[in-house]
Amino acid sequence: MPPHENNTEAIETMTDLQTHAEDIVAQFSDHLDLAADDVEERLDNLVNEYQVPVDEARRSVVNSYLDEAGLERDALGGGDNASVRLAEIEQDEQWLDVTAKVVELWETRSDSVAQVGLLGDESGTTKFVAFETSDLPALEENAVYRLENLVTDEYQGNFSVKLNRTTTITEVDETVEVGDDAETVEGALVDIQSGSGLIKRCPEADCTRVLQNGRCSEHGDVEGEFDLRIKGVLDDGEAVHEVIFDRESTEALTGTTIEAAKQMAMDALDTTVVIDEMRGGVLGRYYRVSGPQFGRYVLVDEFERLSDSVDAEAALIEARSI
């Protein structure tokens, strides 16, 4: 896409160029004392006068500075970008370079999002988003990439990374063992919270908020889409853990499919019969669940009902030692 299509684009390009310029200054900070304005001017000349794509312009400018400093490309580090492991990100708007595997690609819910999914490294996984406007090559599932110039983002205490127009993507021939940052908790299911059972979600792109009386807190009255979930509390007598079973795990947990749940609700002219029906089958039993921690909640990826017979003899031996 030529960067001079319209004014908005032009302004965006300018800010982008500024960002690129600052990056380049940072990259050379150990070697050359560059002024961001000068760098930006050189980029601007290539991009806006000679219609060179931004990446190519950046490359060309960097090369000329490399020559000036008598350096090989390899001598440049990732500028002042942090190398933070994915599961250990704890700062908003931090620039990062990572080598990561694309663990999952998710369906995008919005036209402005080109790709969304999970990136993983040894520390664990984090969500990534690439926007259409950044015009980046598509990432492939299970491939490993060196990604430079990502920026972190925070939403309600959870961190993700955004790919942007300045991000460089290089597929690398490395294996990455993705770490397991899932939480595993177990205990008796002592409560099912409101908002469980057959619920309706806002159908607006990228919204998915749960409707209260047919209203979305963001989009007002909407025709909701049915979903199934259980927000539960696991308690082991020492601590409580809040967990969310999504549609798939709720179906597996309760044996009730969303279709059956809809039918129950239709017959009763009431959606609350669904959770009332489910309560008796799951409350007061022991479960072990694991999945990523998201705010207060563990999002259940896997669960098992602890229904093996207990080994009384082993329990007794252990108990005598307490």
Next chain:
Amino acid sequence: MSQAPTREVARRVFAREFNDASHTFKESDDERAPVYLLLPTGERANRVFLVGTLTEKEDVGEDDEYWRGRIVDPTGTFFVYAGQYQPDAASTLRDLEPPAYVSVVGKPRTYETDDGGINVSVRPESITAVDATTRDRWVVEAATRTLERVAAVDDEGNEYARMARDEYDLPVADYRETALAALEGLDETDELGGDIPPAEP
């Protein structure tokens, strides 16, 4: 930073110890502050989780339904009361046919009897029918938690153990014995062996 009040943990305590408790207290002057029952082994309980055998149920209400259930564990009997303000638990009690294994999540309640004693009961938040393996797992868990509490009564800084010494004159070592006996009981049932618990409906 303001924070939503944290949910109270459901303590695991055998009926014998639960029924020996009588002292309740709050930790703040706020009218809505949680009320805790002081367990003799030195822990505060605002909520309990128990699994046992429902042996009897009776509607003891005069005008409205008010169900009383007797739930038996290896050490004694829990009394559970559910009325119009616990509609789910009340309807479960109405529908269940004793004997049946049940899980109960609930709040300890105390009341003074005519002769000045203190009775302790459970006001259920939920009651559900469960199977024998869930019951056995609870017995192991309750025994383990009890033994842990007993082991910690002399720990420095165990304020609830100190409170229990001040409020009660109860031989804490007995709770250790009852917990071990409960586990021995399970072990014997195991050896009698082969009684595969019926599958849950």
